[in-house]
Amino acid sequence: MTGRLIPREAGIHPPAFTPTYKTSVLRSPQRALISFDSSPSEETGPTFGHVKLGALDNDLLLNYARPGASAIGERIIVHGRLLDENGRPIPGALIEIWQANAGGRYRHKKDGYLAALDPDFGGCGRTITGEDGSYAFRTVKPGAYPWPNGPNEWRPAHIHFSIFGHSFGQRLISQMYFEGDPLIARCPIAQTIPDKAALDRLIAGLDMSETKPMDAIAYRFDIVLRGHRQTLFENRPEGM
Numbered sequence: 001m002t003g004r005l006i007p008r009e010a011g012i013h014p015p016a017f018t019p020t021y022k023t024s025v026l027r028s029p030q031r032a033l034i035s036f037d038s039s040p041s042e043e044t045g046p047t048f049g050h051v052k053l054g055a056l057d058n059d060l061l062l063n064y065a066r067p068g069a070s071a072i073g074e075r076i077i078v079h080g081r082l083l084d085e086n087g088r089p090i091p092g093a094l095i096e097i098w099q100a101n102a103g104g105r106y107r108h109k110k111d112g113y114l115a116a117l118d119p120d121f122g123g124c125g126r127t128i129t130g131e132d133g134s135y136a137f138r139t140v141k142p143g144a145y146p147w148p149n150g151p152n153e154w155r156p157a158h159i160h161f162s163i164f165g166h167s168f169g170q171r172l173i174s175q176m177y178f179e180g181d182p183l184i185a186r187c188p189i190a191q192t193i194p195d196k197a198a199l200d201r202l203i204a205g206l207d208m209s210e211t212k213p214m215d216a217i218a219y220r221f222d223i224v225l226r227g228h229r230q231t232l233f234e235n236r237p238e239g240m
């Protein structure tokens, strides 16, 4: 059964044109947006259940490391659940992450930051959500890094997330921040989000219950795919 894609809530998502985040200026549309009804190309999508992931794909501590080695940095577990706007789990969705290393440097040819590359850290991982929508990664806490948006601007520690839900229109790309980081309040990218509660939902909380004693600290990050569902649920009236 297919259903309409529900448009984004404009008041929650950051506006495209935010001059304090300089690169948004050239990237943002110059004309008013036009809305089209969704069609099968948005309402269908790939299914990932058949994709054979590698055993270490969700383990960034080891997936780029030399045999016997492990990435340098604060060892963390990032876990949570992928939910629809009614709080129901979304199973079988592909979650991909990418991030800087513990020193704040990406393994990317365009990243020339002074911090050293870690030979045992690549910075990319992927996983598929379980039946209960749950997912987990093992990684290092990324470092903050400077960027040329202004004379002295630093990105808070963050992990990039891409989520493929059950239709192409259910794609979400976002960033996860860490509880207690004073750079979040100073970040022009995070501060493009007009709604304080919506920004709070991008901040993972320390989760002692999933921490592995003497091994890794855990953060919980639940992801809610709002308003883009393909499948209609029985208790959800059409058009809601």
Ligand SMILES: O=C(O)c1ccc(O)c(O)c1
Pocket (backbone or CB within 6 Å): 023, 147, 155
């Ligand atoms: O869009 C950008 O310009 C930009 C710059 C630095 C970042 O860390 C980032 O995630 C985006």
